[in-house]
Amino acid sequence: MENFVSQPKSWNPMPYRLLVLILALVLVLLLLLGFWVTSRLFLQRYGAAEERQAQIMRLTAWTFAGFGVGLVVVGVGGPVLGALAFAYTARNLTEVSWPVTLLWGATANGIVALIIGGALTALVLNQ
Secondary structure, three states: OOOOOOOOOOOOOHHHHHHHHHHHHHHHHHHHHHHHHHHHHHHHHHOOOOOHHHHHHHHHHHHHHHHHHHHHHOOOOHHHHHHHHHHHHHHHHOOOOHHHHHHHHHHHHHHHHHHHHHHHHHHHHOO
């Protein structure tokens, strides 16, 4: 007697893993680009003219680090810790008041988080 139960074909998850890796890298690059643009806008408005590119990169790096630590530690705390990292770093780079730097940091992190969250939501809902 023959076995009429069909055997499942072997499933290769490698293409999906590669796709997830590429999408994750694109989202991280979008995150960095968003922080870089807001850092550049902030320093154009309030920063000194000399060594601006180094200051932009420093502000972007600390904001990205704060955002990442906030996501890992608290889950949804990325915009909060990212805003604080932006504010502390911006206060070290410029002579702008604490509320202004905190507002810029919160706005920058909020906008970037909404863009990344919207992109992830669109990816998930299009499945």
